[in-house]
Amino acid sequence: xxxxxxxxxxxxxxxxxxxxxxxxxxxxxxxxxxxxxxxxxxxxxxxxxxxxxxxxxxxxxxxxxxxxxxxxxxxxxxxxxxxxxxxxxxxxxxxxxxxxxxxxxxxxxxxxxxxxxxxxxxxxxxxxxxxxxxxxxxxxxxxxxxxxxxxxxxxxxxxxxxxxxxxxxxxxxxxxxxxxxxxxxxxxxxxxxxxxxxxxxxxxxxxxxxxxxxxxxxxxxxxxxxxxxxxxxxxxxxxxxxxxxxxxxxxxxxxxxxxxxxxxxxxxxxxxxxxxxxxxxxxxxxxxxxxxxxxxxxxxxxxxxxxxxxxxxxxxxxxxxxxxxxxxxxxxxxxxxxxxxxxx
Amino acid sequence: xxxxxxxxxxxxxxxxxxxxxxxxxxxxxxxxxxxxxxxxxxxxxxxxxxxxxxxxxxxxxxxxxxxxxxxxxxxxxxxxxxxxxxxxxxxxxxxxxxxxxxxxxxxxxxxxxxxxxxxxxxxxxxxxxxxxxxxxxxxxxxxxxxxxxxxxxxxxxxxxxxxxxxxxxxxxxxxxxxxxxxxxxxxxxxxxxxxxxxxxxxxxxxxxxxxxxxxxxxxxxxxxxxxxxxxxxxxxxxxxxxxxxxxxxxxxxxxxxxxxxxxxxxxxxxxxxxxxxxxxxxxxxxxxxxxxxxxxxxxxxxxxxxxxxxxxxxxxxxxxxxxxxxxxxxxxxxxxxxxxxxxxxxxxxxxxxxxxxxxxxxxxxxxxxxxxxxxxxxxxxxxxxxxxxxxxxxxxxxxxxxxxxxxxxxxxxxxxxxxxxxxxxxxxxxxxxxxxxxxxxxxxxxxxxxxxxxxxxxxxxxxxxxxxxxxxxxxxxxxxxxxxxxxxxxxxxxxxxxxxxxxxxxxxxxxxxxxxxxxxxxxxxxxxxxxxxxxxxxxxxxxxxxxxxxxxxxxxx
Numbered sequence: 001x002x003x004x005x006x007x008x009x010x011x012x013x014x015x016x017x018x019x020x021x022x023x024x025x026x027x028x029x030x031x032x033x034x035x036x037x038x039x040x041x042x043x044x045x046x047x048x049x050x051x052x053x054x055x056x057x058x059x060x061x062x063x064x065x066x067x068x069x070x071x072x073x074x075x076x077x078x079x080x081x082x083x084x085x086x087x088x089x090x091x092x093x094x095x096x097x098x099x100x101x102x103x104x105x106x107x108x109x110x111x112x113x114x115x116x117x118x119x120x121x122x123x124x125x126x127x128x129x130x131x132x133x134x135x136x137x138x139x140x141x142x143x144x145x146x147x148x149x150x151x152x153x154x155x156x157x158x159x160x161x162x163x164x165x166x167x168x169x170x171x172x173x174x175x176x177x178x179x180x181x182x183x184x185x186x187x188x189x190x191x192x193x194x195x196x197x198x199x200x201x202x203x204x205x206x207x208x209x210x211x212x213x214x215x216x217x218x219x220x221x222x223x224x225x226x227x228x229x230x231x232x233x234x235x236x237x238x239x240x241x242x243x244x245x246x247x248x249x250x251x252x253x254x255x256x257x258x259x260x261x262x263x264x265x266x267x268x269x270x271x272x273x274x275x276x277x278x279x280x281x282x283x284x285x286x287x288x289x290x291x292x293x294x295x296x297x298x299x300x301x302x303x304x305x306x307x308x309x310x311x312x313x314x315x316x317x318x319x320x321x322x323x324x325x326x327x328x329x330x331x332x333x334x335x336x337x338x339x340x341x342x343x344x
Numbered sequence: 345x346x347x348x349x350x351x352x353x354x355x356x357x358x359x360x361x362x363x364x365x366x367x368x369x370x371x372x373x374x375x376x377x378x379x380x381x382x383x384x385x386x387x388x389x390x391x392x393x394x395x396x397x398x399x400x401x402x403x404x405x406x407x408x409x410x411x412x413x414x415x416x417x418x419x420x421x422x423x424x425x426x427x428x429x430x431x432x433x434x435x436x437x438x439x440x441x442x443x444x445x446x447x448x449x450x451x452x453x454x455x456x457x458x459x460x461x462x463x464x465x466x467x468x469x470x471x472x473x474x475x476x477x478x479x480x481x482x483x484x485x486x487x488x489x490x491x492x493x494x495x496x497x498x499x500x501x502x503x504x505x506x507x508x509x510x511x512x513x514x515x516x517x518x519x520x521x522x523x524x525x526x527x528x529x530x531x532x533x534x535x536x537x538x539x540x541x542x543x544x545x546x547x548x549x550x551x552x553x554x555x556x557x558x559x560x561x562x563x564x565x566x567x568x569x570x571x572x573x574x575x576x577x578x579x580x581x582x583x584x585x586x587x588x589x590x591x592x593x594x595x596x597x598x599x600x601x602x603x604x605x606x607x608x609x610x611x612x613x614x615x616x617x618x619x620x621x622x623x624x625x626x627x628x629x630x631x632x633x634x635x636x637x638x639x640x641x642x643x644x645x646x647x648x649x650x651x652x653x654x655x656x657x658x659x660x661x662x663x664x665x666x667x668x669x670x671x672x673x674x675x676x677x678x679x680x681x682x683x684x685x686x687x688x689x690x691x692x693x694x695x696x697x698x699x700x701x702x703x704x705x706x707x708x709x710x711x712x713x714x715x716x717x718x719x720x721x722x723x724x725x726x727x728x729x730x731x732x733x734x735x736x737x738x739x740x741x742x743x744x745x746x747x748x749x750x751x752x753x754x755x756x757x758x759x760x761x762x763x764x765x766x767x768x769x770x771x772x773x774x775x776x777x778x779x780x781x782x783x784x785x786x787x788x789x790x791x792x793x794x795x796x797x798x799x800x801x802x803x804x805x806x807x808x809x810x811x812x813x814x815x816x817x818x819x820x821x822x823x824x825x826x827x828x829x830x831x832x833x834x835x836x837x838x839x840x841x842x843x844x845x846x847x848x849x850x851x852x853x854x855x856x857x858x859x860x861x862x863x864x865x866x867x868x869x870x871x872x873x874x875x876x877x878x879x880x881x882x883x884x885x886x887x888x889x890x891x892x893x894x895x896x897x898x899x900x901x
Contacts, residue, residue: 003437003768005675005754006702007358007513012761014709068707114710114762228715277713283726326729333746334352334584334723335597 014113018073020226024217025080025272028264031213032084035142035206037149037171039088042159044080046092050099051079058108074113078102081121081272085265085312086128087139089150089158089171094135098124118319119279122312129307137308141173142206145197176204177263177308180255190252203262211267218271227275230287235270236261238295246303260299269298269311279319285329286322294318350592352585354722355577356755358513358675360552365635366516368642370524373658375449379421379649380432381407382444385688386481387488388414393445399426403455404626406477407445416489416689417479419626420447421647423454432684435652435671435691439681447649458624468539471621478620479627479689484518484581484610485672487690490617493607494539502605504542505590506533506614508549508556509574509581512673515693517631518611520643522549522556526563529611532618533569540607545569547611548586552576578675579753583608585722597749612692632687634659636696637666646687652694653683662696670695674702675754709762717756717766723749727756731766734773739780742773750774816841 032040055075059066082102086095102124110116129136143149147170150158154166174182176198183193193199200208221227243257260266274280274294281290294314301310332338384390391408401407401420408418424447431441463471472495480490484507506529510518522529537545547564549557551573561571574580574589584595587606595601601608612631619625628648632655635641639660646655652669656662669680671691680694717727725746733741750770757766820834862870 002705002765003679003771004672004677004752005757005767006670006677006679006697007674007758008705008763009358009759012759013706013763014712014761017712017714017761068709072709074712112710114712225716228719277715282713282715282718282728330726330745331718331724333597333725333749334588335594335599335749336746337596 015071015073017226018077020224021077021221021272022073022080024221024226025084027213027216028210028268029080029084031210032264035209036088036140037143037155038152039140039150039155039158040083041152042155043086043088043090043095044083046095046159047079047083047099048076050096051075051082051103054100054103055108058104058112062108062112064112069113072113075103075107078107078120078124081268082124084268085121085125087136089140089155090135090138091162092159094128094132097131098128100124101127114278116278117322118316119273119276122273122316125312126316129312137175137178138168138172139175139178140171141198145205146171146173173198175308176207177265177302181308184253203259204264207264208262210264211262214264214267214271218267221271221275227271228284228287230284231275231280231291232270234288234291235274235295236266238292239266239270239299242296242299246299254303260302263309265309265311266295266298269294269315273311274315274318279322281322281325281329283326283329283331285331286325289325289329290318290322293321350589352580352588352722353724354720354755355579355585356675356720356758357576358578358758360576361514361635362516362519362552365514365633365641365643366519366553370520370631370643370645371658373644373646373650373655375422375451375453375647376650376654377449378427378651379424379447379449379647380444380651380686381418381421381447381649382432382434382442382686382688383408383418384434384442385418385487385648385690386416387486388412388416390443391415391418393429393443395426395429395445397426397428400424400450401426401447403453404458404628405456406626410476410489414489414492416481416491417477417626418445419479419628420445421628421649422447422449423452424449432686433682435680435685435688437678444649444686460624461621463535463538463621468541471535471539475617475620477626480613480616480620481627481689482610483612483616483630483689483692485676485690485692486583490609490613493602493609494536496540496602496607499602500605501540501542501602501607503544503546503591503607504533504537504540505586505606505608506545506547506569506611507581507583507586507608508547508553508560508611509586510553511550511576511578511581512675512677512693513578514635514695515633515673516635517633517643517692519553519556521615521631522553522611523559525615526556526559528618529615530560530563530567530569531622532614532616533609534567535617535621536607536609536614542607546590547571548574548580548590550574550576550580579722579751579755582722582751582753584751597746627689630687630689630691632691633693634696635693636670637663637698637701638696639663648688649686651684651686652680652691655687655694656683656696663698665698665700666696667699667702668697670697670702675758676752705765706763708764711762711764714761716759716761720755720759722753722755723751725750727766727770730773731764731769734769737773737776739773739777743777747773747777 029040052075056070059069079099082098086098102120106118106120106123107116140146140149148166149171150166179196179198180193198205200206202208203211218232222229239260240257243255243260246254247256274291281287297314297317298310301307301313383393389411392411393408395401395407402423403420405420406417407420410417426445427448428446430443432444432446434442461474472491475494476491481487482490508518508522533545547560547569549560549571557571557573564571572590579585580589583601586608587601588594591606593604595604616627629645630648631643632646633643634655638656642659644655644658669683670677671680672678672693674695711728711731713728721727730742730745730747733745747770752767752770754767760766820837
């Protein structure tokens with residue numbers, strides 16, 4: 001039976017929502033290309049190709065509505081977020097492995113669109129950083145700090161044929177977060193660490209601009225009502241607050257809040273990854289708790305964990321807690337005395 | 345004019361499509377040759393017909409009386425002859441036929457004597473008595489019998505709210521009514537206030553009806569009623585939402601607005617009440633919007649029982665490409681099964697659909713928990729959770745997410761980017777829950793009946809035993825006159841009787857086993873078998889107990 005309502009909002013679909021998210025990723029991606037060379041376009045393309053391939057195969061194997069789902073755009077968003085999280089110019093198979101885990105394991109094995117308990121892109125990222133840490137630290141440096149950033153054609157060669165004429169040393173640099181982690185561990189004074197050219201005005205040189213562009217894209221998402229303000233605001237506030245507390249306790253061994261806020265992964269995480277509705281919280285209060293705890297955990301992992309960055313792990317950890325948080329943060333329904341808890 | 349200081353969460357701003365039909369004055373629909381007047385045009389029990397085929401009736405004549413408290417009378421829409429009382433198509437989501445009185449109009453439209461009432465001088469109780477048979481029901485769509493709502497019993501009503509919000513797209517019948525007959529509407533509201541003893545009278549109208557607002561304000565001038573203009577946002581016309589908008593109060597879950605001293609009526613109901621009291625005319629007509637893909641959209645004052653097809657013809661007929669009709673608004677209305685169904689008290693709008701105006705709903709995609717439904721929900725529910733559990737038929741969980749508080753306004757379905765027909769799932773889950781409750785109730789009844797039955801058998805047995813005991817002691821006492829020691833004889837007899845009873849009880853409890861009372865031949869046969877078993881080395885002698893037999897065990901596990 002199809003009953004009322006007999007009308008629905010125009011220009012409203014999963015596909016369009018995904019398109020809006022991708023549009024919001026454009027400024028950050030362009031900023032990335034501006035500072036770190038066109039390699040990102042190659043890795044993005046490779047990730048798109050594998051994502052569509054695995055998505056198509058998974059849909060065919062599941063035997064369900066290939067036609068309806070292949071074009072929903074969700075897998076492209078996953079691929080894009082994944083591509084922005086891993087170093088460009090890595091060998092193609094690295095992207096293939098990451099996308100395989102993101103799309104097939106994290107998404108389709110759990111039932112496909114809308115069913116994944118974990119953010120697929122972050123699962124792909126986590127698998128790679130655990131399995132291939134050496135590749136995952138080979139980030140290109142900004143054009144003005146490295147000898148030679150590969151051109152588009154050279155980037156294709158690097159991705160598909162492995163290292164040819166250009167040595168990785170010519171374009172890679174330890175990332176700002178890596179630098180902080182290793183040098184602080186080595187006991188180098190913070191003043192000396194910050195003298196490293198990889199640091200810009202507030203955070204990573206070039207990366208702080210990428211982070212700024214993610215912020216712009218994120219604000220566009222809020223303005224277009226694709227996401228609500230709750231998760232990003234809570235996430236960023238918690239990052240700033242946690243970093244500020246650690247910095248106040250031990251300024252010599254901790255970076256300040258502004259450094260952490262303007263790292264690319266924090267902005268990408270706050271607006272694009274922690275806001276994933278499928279794997280995150282959905283109630284307003286739940287979103288605030290989810291965002292705040294994810295931001296807090298990100299800083300804790302960055303400061304005390306073995307990995308230089310903690311955003312992906314903090315969000316994956318919070319994904320586990322999301323249904324629980326939602327159950328305890330049900331809004332007060334009209335006519336009810338107070339918000340009830342819905343036990344599971 | 346006052347602006348509301350309160351708001352409600354969520355809601356929608358769909359294209360309102362009011363301009364199509366609100367430009368022309370209300371037109372009186374001419375008489376039609378035949379009227380089908382259903383006996384169930386209201387919430388509650390259907391009315392009971394008091395006319396038969398062959399009877400002649402006059403306009404306004406009572407043709408069916410209320411059956412019970414929650415029911416409403418039905419009157420003849422015109423004068424003529426009753427040709428049948430039987431099932432006919434009706435405008436109902438189920439598409440089922442319902443008992444109707446079919447009247448062939450004689451064209452004279454003669455009325456019964458109608459008795460205007462000087463209500464200001466009448467006691468509310470006396471006035472209510474007059475109203476009980478006027479067939480008044482809520483004309484906003486809920487069709488709840490008005491005389492019940494106008495008798496709040498022990499509850500004190502402080503505020504009467506007149507609902508002129510008309511928040512559904514396309515519908516303009518209340519808009520035109522307020523523009524053209526504001527004075528009558530307000531007089532009806534004053535009668536309501538008199539009946540309810542309400543102190544405050546508020547009229548809520550959406551700000552997309554400035555002409556209606558102006559007319560109602562003029563009608564309120566000098567009196568102590570207040571028009572409150574509310575922002576255009578669906579579903580402001582939902583009774584609970586309007587209460588919230590105008591008073592900031594919420595109706596507690598599972599209760600009525602009267603529990604917090606508020607009663608809400610539609611403006612059209614107030615108008616009908618005014619006619620019923622001041623003119624003595626029962627509810628035999630209403631204003632209906634005919635709009636959508638039709639030649640001359642507009643509002644028509646229609647006698648109840650007029651076939652909808654006739655009304656569509658009056659509006660110039662459907663345009664080419666018409667695909668069907670909706671009754672009510674596009675957000676909460678329903679698909680009409682056949683235009684042969686008549687206009688009834690609850691039909692406020694007929695929308696002729698076309699593929700352009702009402703594009704089919706795209707294929708549903710999976711829920712991504714995007715939360716747009718929760719943001720749109722005026723009740724602050726989490727529709728995606730209710731959907732999830734309704735779909736899984738986990739009804740207890742759906743109920744735990746307050747399914748019962750859902751008003752089925754359709755906001756969630758409207759905004760869903762996955763195009764999931766969410767409200768359909770809630771209707772399904774609600775009906776399943778209702779069915780389950782009915783079943784549980786039936787089981788409860790059956791259990792009670794069974795318990796009572798067992799108890800009765802027990803009691804009868806007890807009573808019989810007592811009777812026998814009494815008889816025995818009577819006999820003993822009779823015999824004891826001659827006995828030497830009557831007390832000892834009586835004790836002995838009682839003891840014997842007790843022993844005998846115990847023996848009988850034991851026999852009854854343990855029926856003889858098939859190894860008892862054997863004939864000598866059987867005994868010999870058994871012994872022969874045992875001997876063969878011993879020879880075969882099976883030993884033991886006795887067969888395994890029945891419940892240890894393998895197949896029995898298999899059945900148990």
